[in-house]
Amino acid sequence: MIDSQDAWYENIEIAGIGIRRVSKFSRKEFTVELADIESHWLSWTEEERNHFAAAFACSPQDRADDKRQRIVVFLMERGDPAIWRKIALLIAKYINCDRAVEFLLARVREGVPPLANYYQALANLQAPECVPTLVESLSKHRAEVEKHPSLQTWGDRFLYLDFIANSATLFKITGKDEFRSNLKEMLEHPDKTVRQMVHTVAQVSDVTV
DSSP, rough: OOSSOOOOOOOOEETTTTEEEEEEETTTTTTOOOHHHHHHHHOOHHHHHHHHHHTTTTTTTSOHHHHHHHHHHHHHOOOOHHHHHTHHHHHHHHHHHHHHHHHHHHHHTTTSSHHHHHHHHHHHHGGGGGHHHHHHHHHHHHHHHHOSSSSSSSHHHHHHHHHHHHHHHHHHHHHHHHHHHHHHHTTTOOHHHHHHHHHHHHHTTTTTO
């Protein structure tokens, strides 16, 4: 059952849109035992692990349950950066605040890009102890953005996204205009994609630019 991507996704028909492939984990009643995941983890390929993590990341965030929490902990302990980025928001939701902050900040300090998902998760936690690390990383993102004044490659998008997400998180936690001004600056960027990033990040971070 869990050796196939079909185990985690299903086709559903959405009114006015058509048939879409969605994660089964988006249904609150869908569940899987941690023991099943543990028994298959070592035999799964990297692609299979990422398929599972991506589907699991769609779990509802309006409630936490013990089964999902145990899986989040397992993925924190046995995952890698690609998996951790996918479940960052679940870590903020399902894990004790102190442990979640410690884990997410460790990923920020490691600096394996992209980091935007970690910043969004930290924005949800709004822990003031995050600020020194976030300020330090913001200066690094600023330097990268200045080296790439326009979007020349697909990877350049993530440089800007990390800078914008970091700024939004710092603004949400501190309320300081110096971080909001970064977002306003990016709203004036000549590239439409960058401007759209600001609107998207501001919306998901629940900040007003």
